[in-house]
Amino acid sequence: xxxxxxxxxxxxxxxxxxxxxxxxxxxxxxxxxxxxxxxxxxxxxxxxxxxxxxxxxxxxxxxxxxxxxxxxxxxxxxxxxxxxxxxxxxxxxxxxxxxxxxxxxxxxxxxxxxxxxxxxxxxxxxxxxxxxxxxxxxxxxxxxxxxxxxxxxxxxxxxxxxxxxxxxxxxxxxxxxxxxxxxxxxxxxxxxxxxxxxxxxxxxxxxxxxxxxxxxxxxxxxxxxxxxxxxxxxxxxxxxxxxxxxxxxx
Amino acid sequence: xxxxxxxxxxxxxxxxxxxxxxxxxxxxxxxxxxxxxxxxxxxxxxxxxxxxxxxxxxxxxxxxxxxxxxxxxxxxxxxxxxxxxxxxxxxxxxxxxxxxxxxxxxxxxxxxxxxxxxxxxxxxxxxxxxxxxxxxxxxxxxxxxxxxxxxxxxxxxxxxxxxxxxxxxxxxxxxxxxxxxxxxxxxxxxxxxxxxxxxxxxxxxxxxxxxxxxxxxxxxxxxxxxxxxxxxxxxxxxxxxxxxxxxxxx
Numbered sequence: 400x401x402x403x404x405x406x407x408x409x410x411x412x413x414x415x416x417x418x419x420x421x422x423x424x425x426x427x428x429x430x431x432x433x434x435x436x437x438x439x440x441x442x443x444x445x446x447x448x449x450x451x452x453x454x455x456x457x458x459x460x461x462x463x464x465x466x467x468x469x470x471x472x473x474x475x476x477x478x479x480x481x482x483x484x485x486x487x488x489x490x491x492x493x494x495x496x497x498x499x500x501x502x503x504x505x506x507x508x509x510x511x512x513x514x515x516x517x518x519x520x521x522x523x524x525x526x527x528x529x530x531x532x533x534x535x536x537x538x539x540x541x542x543x544x545x546x547x548x549x550x551x552x553x554x555x556x557x558x559x560x561x562x563x564x565x566x567x568x569x570x571x572x573x574x575x576x577x578x579x580x581x582x583x584x585x586x587x588x589x590x591x592x593x594x595x596x597x598x599x600x601x602x603x604x605x606x607x608x609x610x611x612x613x614x615x616x617x618x619x620x621x622x623x624x625x626x627x628x629x630x631x632x633x634x635x636x637x638x639x640x641x642x643x644x645x646x647x648x649x
Numbered sequence: 650x651x652x653x654x655x656x657x658x659x660x661x662x663x664x665x666x667x668x669x670x671x672x673x674x675x676x677x678x679x680x681x682x683x684x685x686x687x688x689x690x691x692x693x694x695x696x697x698x699x700x701x702x703x704x705x706x707x708x709x710x711x712x713x714x715x716x717x718x719x720x721x722x723x724x725x726x727x728x729x730x731x732x733x734x735x736x737x738x739x740x741x742x743x744x745x746x747x748x749x750x751x752x753x754x755x756x757x758x759x760x761x762x763x764x765x766x767x768x769x770x771x772x773x774x775x776x777x778x779x780x781x782x783x784x785x786x787x788x789x790x791x792x793x794x795x796x797x798x799x800x801x802x803x804x805x806x807x808x809x810x811x812x813x814x815x816x817x818x819x820x821x822x823x824x825x826x827x828x829x830x831x832x833x834x835x836x837x838x839x840x841x842x843x844x845x846x847x848x849x850x851x852x853x854x855x856x857x858x859x860x861x862x863x864x865x866x867x868x869x870x871x872x873x874x875x876x877x878x879x880x881x882x883x884x885x886x887x888x889x890x891x892x893x894x895x896x897x898x899x
Contacts, residue, residue, distance in 0.1 A: 590846055
């Protein structure tokens with residue numbers, strides 16, 4: 400990593416600079432470790448909330464609801480460490496972007512945790528309700544795709560691999576298209592049989608939550624782009640073409 | 650405001666300190682101005698998105714969708730200014746909390762803007778669809794309450810009035826209760842007449858968005874508490890009693 404913002408004028412300055420650089424590196428490593436922990440926990444929460452939904456496993460759903468607290472705590476810790484690092488080390492250029500990126504990604508992961516928790520809450524609420532048999536397929540498909548996006552973008556972040564991040568960014572349109580077709584399918588089931596309405600209403604929200612988890616993966620991809628290039632991604636997201644005013648996506 | 654973290658040892662240090670303090674104050678004032686602008690714009694967006702929904706005003710909805718970009722830009726500006734302020738001034742104690750609070754509130758306001766935009770997108774999507782006549786009442790009521798919460802909490806932030814912020818925090822349960830009854834009401838309309846299903850599905854999401862705007866107002870209230878007291882609010886939110894595992898709220 401190229402270091403900037405330190406003037407090395409003589410040997411003692413250099414020693415001081417090395418000391419500051421290594422203190423900053425230590426801060427950054429701790430931030431990275433916390434983010435990796437948070438990312439892993441988010442992947443687990445998303446996978447298990449969907450698993451709980453598909454298998455109607457209320458006990459698992461309750462565990463997901465509890466685990467979300469760990470994600471919230473990690474976000475607070477990362478925010479605190481990031482702010483302290485900026486205040487103590489006054490990093491500039493790519494160093495500053497590293498810390499800001501950690502802050503932003505922690506925010507997106509916290510939102511992903513909330514969305515997974517909301518799916519889990521609906522599993523608990525649906526306990527004992529009538530379930531139309533053929534609905535799980537669409538949810539399983541969109542979940543697999545979204546979980547793949549989340550894994551890929553976290554991996555892209557770890558490797559600072561902007562190309563891989565952009566692949567995630569470009570694939571978000573597939574999730575939106577799947578969500579739109581699932582939305583229409585669920586409305587059709589509701590119209591076919593009023594007994595489906597309660598279950599399908601919750602499933603609509605679950606599908607929407609999964610689609611939004613995909614949006615947060617896209618946000619992380621944009622953060623990786625900003626981290627690598629030093630400027631924000633200015634293109635509109637792929638989904639924007641579909642949604643800005645013609646709103647095929649809800 | 651009590652200033653901490655500056656050691657005043659002699660006159661020249663004091664002059665330097667005064668200079669730093671006033672530079673920090675100028676940074677803080679700029680941050681505050683940007684946040685006030687963003688808060689005002691958010692109130693407007695929420696009010697007008699709901700107005701567009703209740704009056705089925707597609708042109709207004711399209712303007713709301715466009716305005717949301719200004720909110721996103723303000724959030725980016727506030728993040729950049731806040732991070733630069735921390736790096737250049739290395740504030741501590743209440744000064745640091747001021748900057749972190751601005752960062753957090755800007756995040757919540759950006760989410761509120763997104764939720765209002767999503768309501769507006771649904772208004773556009775619903776253009777020309779069959780509308781059951783009696784559904785607007787419940788949405789109008791929950792929106793009024795939520796908009797009141799948003800105004801109150803932004804006012805509490807401006808005045809650093811932690812008591813008023815806690816009133817907002819405590820009132821969030823009312824919004825949740827209204828949302829739950831609206832959710833059930835909308836499902837009933839869907840069951841009564843399948844022609845209601847398309848419209849009611851979008852209305853379910855609009856109601857949920859409004860309820861979540863209320864949650865973000867509650868987050869801002871927690872930030873005001875943290876700003877004034879220097880510690881995070883550790884109590885559970887009022888709604889948590891209803892939702893954590895018994896999930897009356899979806």
